[in-house]
Amino acid sequence: MSPMTCWRSTQRATLWIAAAVMMPAATAAAATINLNTTYDGMAVADTLPGYRYAAVAAFNQATRTRTTFEEEIIDGAVSIDLEPGTYNIGTIVAPDPLDGRSAAAPGDLRATIVGVEVPAQGTLELDSNLRYAVHITSPIDNGAPWSGNLLSCPEGPEVSSNFTLAWGPIPNATRYEVQLRRTDCNSVVEVLLVPAAATSLELTIDPEVADTLAFTIRGYSDQDRQLVTNPRMTYDDASGDRLIVHALADGSRPRQSTDSRVALQVARAAGVGTSFWTSDLTISNPTPALTTATLVFTPRGADGSVEYETATIDIPGGATRTIRDVVGSVFGITTAAGSLELRPSTLQAWVRTATPANAGSYGQGYPMVAPDDPHTASLAGSSRTAAGGVVRGEARTNFAVAELWGLETSIRVRLLDREGGRLGSIDITLRPFENRQINDIVQQLAGSSVELTEGRVTVEVVAGGGRIAAALSIVDNDSDDPTTVMLETY
Numbered sequence: 164m165s166p167m168t169c170w171r172s173t174q175r176a177t178l179w180i181a182a183a184v185m186m187p188a189a190t191a192a193a194a195t196i197n198l199n200t201t202y203d204g205m206a207v208a209d210t211l212p213g214y215r216y217a218a219v220a221a222f223n224q225a226t227r228t229r230t231t232f233e234e235e236i237i238d239g240a241v242s243i244d245l246e247p248g249t250y251n252i253g254t255i256v257a258p259d260p261l262d263g264r265s266a267a268a269p270g271d272l273r274a275t276i277v278g279v280e281v282p283a284q285g286t287l288e289l290d291s292n293l294r295y296a297v298h299i300t301s302p303i304d305n306g307a308p309w310s311g312n313l314l315s316c317p318e319g320p321e322v323s324s325n326f327t328l329a330w331g332p333i334p335n336a337t338r339y340e341v342q343l344r345r346t347d348c349n350s351v352v353e354v355l356l357v358p359a360a361a362t363s364l365e366l367t368i369d370p371e372v373a374d375t376l377a378f379t380i381r382g383y384s385d386q387d388r389q390l391v392t393n394p395r396m397t398y399d400d401a402s403g404d405r406l407i408v409h410a411l412a413d414g415s416r417p418r419q420s421t422d423s424r425v426a427l428q429v430a431r432a433a434g435v436g437t438s439f440w441t442s443d444l445t446i447s448n449p450t451p452a453l454t455t456a457t458l459v460f461t462p463r464g465a466d467g468s469v470e471y472e473t474a475t476i477d478i479p480g481g482a483t484r485t486i487r488d489v490v491g492s493v494f495g496i497t498t499a500a501g502s503l504e505l506r507p508s509t510l511q512a513w514v515r516t517a518t519p520a521n522a523g524s525y526g527q528g529y530p531m532v533a534p535d536d537p538h539t540a541s542l543a544g545s546s547r548t549a550a551g552g553v554v555r556g557e558a559r560t561n562f563a564v565a566e567l568w569g570l571e572t573s574i575r576v577r578l579l580d581r582e583g584g585r586l587g588s589i590d591i592t593l594r595p596f597e598n599r600q601i602n603d604i605v606q607q608l609a610g611s612s613v614e615l616t617e618g619r620v621t622v623e624v625v626a627g628g629g630r631i632a633a634a635l636s637i638v639d640n641d642s643d644d645p646t647t648v649m650l651e652t653y
Contacts, residue, residue, distance in 0.1 A: 164383065167259045169210075169589075170412075172194065173303050174251070174401070177641065184339055184464070185445065186218070191198065191246060191473040192246060192247060192283050192284065193244040193246050193247075193284070193288045193289055194244070194245060194281050194282050194283065194284055194285050195242055195244055195285070195287070196221075196242065196243050196244070196245055196252070196255055196279075196281065196287050196289060197241075197242050197251070197286060197287070197475070198217075198219065198240060198241040198242075198243070198284075198291040199216070199239055199240050199289065199290050199291060199304040199359055200236055200239060200240065200254070200256055200272075200290065200291050200293060201292050201293065202214075202272060202292075202293045202294075202295070202334070202335075202387060202390070203293065203334075203335045203386070203388055204383050204384075204388055206239040206254060206636075207239065207272065207293065208236065209241050209271070209456070210335065210365060211258075211333065211334060213255050213258040214236075214256070214257060214258050214565045214597075215256075215270060216233070216234075216236070216254045216256065216257050216258070216259060216260050216261060217233070217234050217235070217236055217237045217241040217246045217255065217257075217261075218231070218232070218233050218234075218254070218255045218261040218264070218415065219231065219232045219233075219234065219241060219243055219252065219253070219254050219255075220249060220252070220253045221243065221245055221250045221251075221252050221556035222251045222252075223248045223249070223250055224246055224248070224249045224250065224251065224278075224312065225249060226248070226279070226594055227304065228588050229531045230245065230558075232261070233261055233262075233263075234464035235565050236256065239255065239508065239557065241291070241480060242285070244642050245281045245471055246281070247279055247281050247282060247283045248282070248329070249279065249332070250278075250279045250281055251276070251277045251278070251279070251374055251455070252275070252276045252289070252291075252467060252526055253273070253274070253275045253276075254273065254274050254275075254291045254293065254412060255271050255272070255273050256271065256273075257270075257271045257272070258270075258469065260441065261567040262618055264652075265472070266297040266402065267392070267395055267435075268296065268306065268395070269298030269306050269331070269394070269395075270295075270296060270298055270331075271295075271296045271298055271303055271394045272293035272294065272295060272296070273293060273294060273296055274291045274292055274293045274392075275295065278288060279366040282492075283620075290293040290322070291335075291492060294337055294390055294391055294392035294560075295333050295334060295382070295390050295391055295392065295559060296392050296395060297330050297380045297382070297391050297392070297393075297394050298331035298332070298394075299328075299329070299330050299334065299365070299380070299394050299406060300329045300330060300331060300420055300421060301326070301327045301328065301329040301421050301422050301508070302322045302323075302326040302327065302408060302421065303320060303322075303406075303419060303420075303421060303422060304421050305394045305396050305398075305406060305409070306397060306482065307535075308397040308398070309396065309398050309399075311398050311399060311408075311409070312398060312399055312400045312401075313396070313397060313400055313401040313402075313403055313405065313407070313581050314400050315590065316348035316375065317348065317375055317409035318375045318377075318398075318407045318408075318409060318540055319375065319377075319398065319406075319407040319408040319409055320395075320408055320409075320418065320419045321408070321410070321411045321417065321418050321419070321438075321608030322368065322400075322408045322409075322411065322417060322420070323367075323411055323417040323420070324367060324368055324369065324370075324411065325365070325367050325412055326361050326365075326366055326368075326417075326420075326422060327363055327364070327365055327366070327368050327507060327509075328341065328363065328364045328365075328466075329362060329363040329364075329376060330362050330363075330380050331362065331439065333363055333374055333380075333382035333390050333391055334390070335384045335385075335390060336382035336383060336384060336390050336391075337383065337384060337385050338358070338382070338383050339358070339359040339362065339380065339383075340356055340358055340359060340380075340381040340383075340384050340453070341355065341356075341357045341359055341379070341380060342355070342356050342357075342378065343355040343356075343357060343376060343377075343378050344354075344376070344377040345368075345372065345375070345376055345377070346374065346375050346376075346377070346610050347374050348370075348374045349540060351444060351501065352372060353589060359537040360555065363631075365571050366378075367517070368408070368410040369410065369603065369641040370409075370411075373405065374408075375407055375408065375409045376407065376408055376409070376410075377407040377408075378404065378406055378407075379393055379394075379406070379593075380394065381427075381589075385528070387538070391480070393405070393406075393452040393485065394406045397432055401546045403515065415568070415598070416471060416569065417457065417506075418468070418469065418568065418570065418595065419534075419568055420506070420507055420509045420532060420534070420569075421508065421533065421535050422507045423504050423505065423507075423508060423533070423534065424504070424505045424506075424508055424510075424512060424531035424532065424533050425503065425504045425505070425532050425533075425534075425565060425566075425567050425632065426442075426444075426505075426512075426514040426529045426530075426531050426532075426533060426560060427501065427502055427503055427529055427532065427563045427564070427565045427598060427632060427633070427634050428442075428500065428501075428514075428516065428529055428563050428600065428636075429442035429444075429460070429489060429490055429500070429501065429502065429503045429514055429516065429529075430442055430490065430499070430500040431488060431491045431496060431497070432498050432499065432500045433501075434518060434643070435500075436487070436642070437459055437645055438498075438516075438518040438520075439518055439519070440517065440518050440526070441487075441488040441490070441491065441516070441517065441518075442484055442488070442489055442490060442503075442514055442515065442516040442544070443486065443487050443488065443489065443515045443516075444485070444486045444489040444503065444512060444513075444514055445483065445485045445486075445512060445513045445515075446459075446476070446478055446483070446484050446486070446505070446510055446511070446512045447466055447478075447482075447484075447510065447511040448478040448479065448480055448482055448483070448485040448509075448510055449481070449483060449509070449511060449514070450480055450481075450509055451480040451481060452478050452480045453477060453478070453480055454476050454477075454478050454480070454507070454509065454510060455476070455478075455479070456475065456476045456477075456478055456505060456510055457474075457475050457504070457505070457506040457507075458473065458474045458475070458476065458489070458493060458494075458503060458504070458505060458509075459472070459473050459503070459504040459505075459506075459597040460470050460472045460473075460474075460490065460494050460496070460499075460501055460502075460503055460504075461501045461504070461565075461596050461597070461598060462499050462500075462501040463500045463501045463502075463598055464597065464598075464599060464601060465501070465597060465601065465635055466592070466594040466595060466596075466597060467566075467595055467597055467598075468569060468595035468596060469500075469518040469587070469593070470599075471596070472496070472521060473493045474493045474494060474511060474595055476493070478510065480646070482523055483641070485560055489503065489514075498620045500600070501598055502565045502596070503597040504596075505531060508533065511531075512531045513528060513530065513531065514525070514529045514530075514531070515528050516528075516529065516587075519643045520642075523641075525642070525644045525645075527636060527645040527646060527647045527648060529634070529647055530595075530649065532567065532632040533567075533651075534568050534630045535630075536632070537652060538573075538632065538649060538650065538651050538652055539567060539630045539631060539632045539652070540557075540622060540623070540624050540630070540631045540632075540633075540652055541568070541572075541624055541628075541631065542624050542627070542628065544628070545653070546623055546624045546653065547622065547623045547653055548621070548622045548631070548633055548650035548651055548652050548653070549619060549620065549621040549650055549651065550619065550620055550633075550634070550635050550649065550650040550651065551617070551618070551638075551648075552617075552618075552619075552637060552648055553578065553604070553605065553617065553618030553619055553620055553621045553635065554591075554605075554615055554616055554617075554637060555603065555605035555606065555613065555614050555615045555616070555618075556614040556616065556640075557602045557639070557641075558633055558637055558638055558639050558640055559602075559605070559637075559638050559640060560603065560604055560605060560607075560618075560620075560636070561600060561601065561602050561604065561636040561638065561645075562576070562600065562601040562620060562633065562634075562635060562636075562639050563598070563599070563600045563601075563623065563631075563633060563634045563635075563636065564576075564590045564591070564593070564596060564598065564600075564631060564633040564634075565593075565596070565598035565599075565631070565632055565634070566594070566595060566596055566597050566598070566629045566630070567629070567630045567631070567632055568630040569595045569596055570595055570627055570628040570629040571592065571593065571594055571595060571627050571628075571629065572592070572593050572624060572625055572626070572627030572628065572629030572630075572631060573591070573592045573593070573624070573625050573627050574590070574592075574593065574622050574623060574625060574631055575588060575589075575590050575591075575621065575622070575623045575625050576588060576589050576590075576591060576593050576601075576604075576608070576621070576622050577620070577621045578605065578609055578618060578619075578620055578635075579610040579618060579619045579620070579621065580606060580617075580618055580619075580626075581616065581617035581618065583619075584597020584604070585617070586608060586609040586613065586615070587607075587608030588600075588608065589607070589608060589611075592627075593629065593631070594628070595611070597633040602645070604620065609633060618634060620633075622650060622652070630651070633648075633649075633650040634647055634648060634649045634650060635647070635649075636648075
């Protein structure tokens with residue numbers, strides 16, 4: 164057995180007990196502790212056979228020290244050696260090695276046993292009755308750090324007044340409940356226990372009634388066993404086992420929402436020559452219920468937290484609707500280009516931007532990108548995206564980028580040749596929800612005399628808490644026909 168790096172905890176954390184000095188694994192006058200790992204009343208090896216890696220933290224109540232171990236589960240148990248004393252023993256079980264990870268991540272199993280009396284020698288058998296660390300997917304994702312405070316009011320990140328609480332399925336769960344706790348920063352206003360028919364619930368937070376809303380997911384098996392542990396969250400000032408949000412001020416745009424999709428570019432504007440570009444939006448509602456789509460248009464180069472236009476469209480259950488010239492027909496804008504956000508994420512949507520040509524038209528499609536899409540870049544996750552095919556000669560390459568998270572973010576855009584040599588770069592600070600376009604990026608970053616084939620563009624997030632998506636538009640110089648290439652993370 165080998166000790167691992169000491170795990171951090173806070174005053175709000177419940178699994179790992181605070182403030183400790185790293186202690187080496189016991190060598191003398193030690194007892195062997197066998198932690199028998201179970202989930203839903205059965206051995207983990209039987210219920211979740213892929214979960215075979217364990218991390219154990221043993222906190223000595225008398226010495227205020229902690230010893231940590233990483234072990235594999237063998238014959239259903241994790242075995243550790245401890246010196247005599249009274250301990251709180253926390254266990255995390257995961258399908259992959261934990262490699263010193265400090266807290267249970269979504270999808271892990273977790274348990275804590277308090278007040279274990281360890282003898283001077285011999286073997287002690289304990290049952291570690293594990294629970295599943297729920298993965299919240301909306302209105303925020305607890306797999307990533309979040310802005311907002313946990314230790315001061317208003318707590319947590321902002322959400323819109325009406326939002327969807329959603330989470331991933333819990334193994335063996337056959338029913339769910341959600342505990343809601345509304346507070347006004349000084350006292351508890353209301354505590355409710357709401358049944359959930361599936362893994363989602365529509366909620367409302369009214370700032371005139373309560374400042375914040377905390378919620379806990381509960382999942383039960385056929386045997387009515389509670390299978391879920393509280394979701395672990397990391398905020399600006401602390402980490403803990405509380406998922407809590409506060410209401411947006413009236414008229415504010417929701418930030419840090421995973422319940423949205425964004426098209427990087429829509430337009431109603433003149434282009435090169437006689438071209439005039441407009442964008443059509445197609446929305447499909449795969450659910451059986453009527454859903455109100457919220458559309459948010461952010462003009463190019465604007466701070467999208469204060470300068471934006473909103474509109475709503477009702478989409479019947481199972482229906483598909485195409486809105487022609489969405490910038491003009493929905494928002495009443497004569498000339499503009501920018502980004503288009505759609506909520507909620509249960510809707511599917513696509514954008515085509517085109518111009519009349521000869522007897523028909525030509526154009527390009529833009530997918531709707533989610534802030535938590537694997538192709539977005541952030542400091543918290545993958546920090547770089549890239550796309551190849553950059554050209555200047557027979558065609559030109561335009562570059563589009565947008566901030567999707569509602570937080571100011573600085574990026575570095577690099578232009579590389581076919582061998583990876585740097586031709587130029589530019590640093591850009593994007594305000595919340597801001598979108599930009601660099602026309603003919605090769606000329607802008609490398610000079611008007613440079614021709615390029617087989618080039619590449621990379622985008623790196625260098626500062627800020629936002630999330631970035633970017634795309635190339637490769638335009639044929641003879642026909643002006645464009646092709647969209649989305650940047651992907653690496």
